[in-house]
Amino acid sequence: MQQEQLILALDDIGAVRFGSFRLKSGVQSPFYLDLRAAVTRPQLCRAMAELLVARTTALTYDAVVGIPYTAVPIATHISAITGKPLLQLRKERKHYGTGGLVVGDYSAGMRCLVVDDLVTTGQSKLETIEALKAEGLQAEHIAVIIDRSSDAESQLAAHGLQLHALSSVAELVKTLLRAGRISRTDAEAVDRFIHRDGQSDDTVVRKPTAPAAPLLQRIRDTMQRKKSNLVLSLDVTDQQRFFAILEACAPALCMVKTHADIMQGDLEAFSSRLRRTAEQSDLLILEDRKFADIGSTVQKQYRGGPARIAEWADLVTVHMIAGEAILDGLRADSDSTAGTECGALLLARMSSRGNLISQEYTRRVFEIGGRRRYQVPGYIGHAEDRAALRTLKRQVPPGQLLLVPGVHLSEQGDDLGQQYLDVNSAVRGGADAIIVGRGIYQEQDAAAAAQSYRSAAWSALQHRLEEET
Numbered sequence: 001m002q003q004e005q006l007i008l009a010l011d012d013i014g015a016v017r018f019g020s021f022r023l024k025s026g027v028q029s030p031f032y033l034d035l036r037a038a039v040t041r042p043q044l045c046r047a048m049a050e051l052l053v054a055r056t057t058a059l060t061y062d063a064v065v066g067i068p069y070t071a072v073p074i075a076t077h078i079s080a081i082t083g084k085p086l087l088q089l090r091k092e093r094k095h096y097g098t099g100g101l102v103v104g105d106y107s108a109g110m111r112c113l114v115v116d117d118l119v120t121t122g123q124s125k126l127e128t129i130e131a132l133k134a135e136g137l138q139a140e141h142i143a144v145i146i147d148r149s150s151d152a153e154s155q156l157a158a159h160g161l162q163l164h165a166l167s168s169v170a171e172l173v174k175t176l177l178r179a180g181r182i183s184r185t186d187a188e189a190v191d192r193f194i195h196r197d198g199q200s201d202d203t204v205v206r207k208p209t210a211p212a213a214p215l216l217q218r219i220r221d222t223m224q225r226k227k228s229n230l231v232l233s234l235d236v237t238d239q240q241r242f243f244a245i246l247e248a249c250a251p252a253l254c255m256v257k258t259h260a261d262i263m264q265g266d267l268e269a270f271s272s273r274l275r276r277t278a279e280q281s282d283l284l285i286l287e288d289r290k291f292a293d294i295g296s297t298v299q300k301q302y303r304g305g306p307a308r309i310a311e312w313a314d315l316v317t318v319h320m321i322a323g324e325a326i327l328d329g330l331r332a333d334s335d336s337t338a339g340t341e342c343g344a345l346l347l348a349r350m351s352s353r354g355n356l357i358s359q360e361y362t363r364r365v366f367e368i369g370g371r372r373r374y375q376v377p378g379y380i381g382h383a384e385d386r387a388a389l390r391t392l393k394r395q396v397p398p399g400q401l402l403l404v405p406g407v408h409l410s411e412q413g414d415d416l417g418q419q420y421l422d423v424n425s426a427v428r429g430g431a432d433a434i435i436v437g438r439g440i441y442q443e444q445d446a447a448a449a450a451q452s453y454r455s456a457a458w459s460a461l462q463h464r465l466e467e468e469t
């Protein structure tokens with residue numbers, strides 16, 4: 001089978017559809033691809049594998065890995081055709097026995113060909129490669145059936161990875177148009193969609209295509225670029241007011257913290273606009289959801305419901321009370337067209353009076369987070385004063401961040417249990433970033449307040465870093 005025949009065969013079984021489809025991101029797309037039905041057909045699956053083998057014939061690799069689930073049967077065929085061993089990936093991390101995310105007989109240093117059905121953002125590929133590297137495996141080449149993005153190839157190339165796609169969406173459309181399978185109107189709609197503003201569909205409301213592990217680096221880079229270690233906790237419920245304050249304060253912030261469940265009105269409009277503002281203003285979004293349930297429920301709360309947090313937040317907050325598996329519930333769905341996995345900030349110590357978190361609990365939180373650096377860039381922690389915060393900071397695993405809420409320049413607390421530290425105590429005590437809410441958004445001139453918090457927190461950080469070196 002040739003590439004063009006494959007495209008027609010995919011069209012025959014309805015794997016390629018034209019019309020109007022709402023992607024998980026909320027974006028309306030004029031086409032939809034779903035290769036799950038294709039891999040259940042052995043001949044078609046075999047044909048896809050043969051074409052991928054032909055496409056990658058010049059490459060040297062020792063094993064084949066298919067990204068679950070759709071690409072696993074394709075990878076199995078490739079393994080059978082080439083005689084190279086097949087390795088499998090677990091979708092969920094295993095908590096018992098030996099072994100991590102890779103299943104199969106392998107040894108460190110083996111070079112893997114990573115196979116997937118589609119590439120949308122390149123994100124799940126980066127995550128897979130990260131997981132392989134964690135097991136001592138190498139992977140530089142990714143083979144996919146269809147590249148549905150306009151920039152995944154260059155995104156992956158930026159990470160030193162080479163993408164080998166059988167077809168782009170543009171080629172697929174051309175073939176179907178030539179065969180009289182679609183109308184010129186459909187073809188033009190796809191073309192406009194792919195090339196609108198020179199952007200891929202992922203950049204409209206979705207998160208940037210940075211992989212989870214470099215999230216920590218992204219936070220640090222944003223802080224450095226904006227000379228800000230200030231996170232605004234924008235706990236206002238009216239969307240208009242929210243965006244008016246956010247836009248005014250944005251230059252002073254490295255991150256905005258939200259509570260999507262307090263927002264009034266259309267959450268989709270909220271998250272779309274928030275995402276756009278974050279891109280334009282070089283901000284990260286932390287959704288302070290404080291996930292705390294069992295992994296399976298958390299997975300639904302994270303991906304579904306009216307908020308669909310997974311699609312727009314860069315980071316979420318997580319309680320460890322239910323145990324480490326909650327973090328598996330917060331992994332990205334590699335089959336999804338939604339955005340990337342969020343980083344998790346673990347709640348190590350709270351600022352509210354009388355909270356039940358014990359020292360032992362905090363210690364265990366750092367222990368778990370330290371093992372999960374790819375997913376956990378840092379922690380939320382508070383202490384009653386600078387000295388106590390220093391003690392807390394000493395326990396944070398090296399390289400991870402401590403974000404401190406409950407910070408106010410003039411108040412000591414509120415009448416609902418909040419306890420405040422001043423900016424200097426928080427930062428000199430060990431905060432890498434401070435989280436400020438009412439101290440900023442309740443001020444008449446929120447932008448000016450944000451600037452004074454930023455400048456106080458940033459210079460305190462520079463002093464502390466000097467002290468530490």
Ligand code: 5BU
Nearest residue numbers: 233350351352380405406418436437438
């Ligand atoms: P404030 O207005 O600066 O008091 O708001 C603090 C924010 O930080 C608010 O959104 C809380 O939900 C959040 N917070 C906190 O205050 N203390 C904690 O220990 C944690 C979060 Br965790």
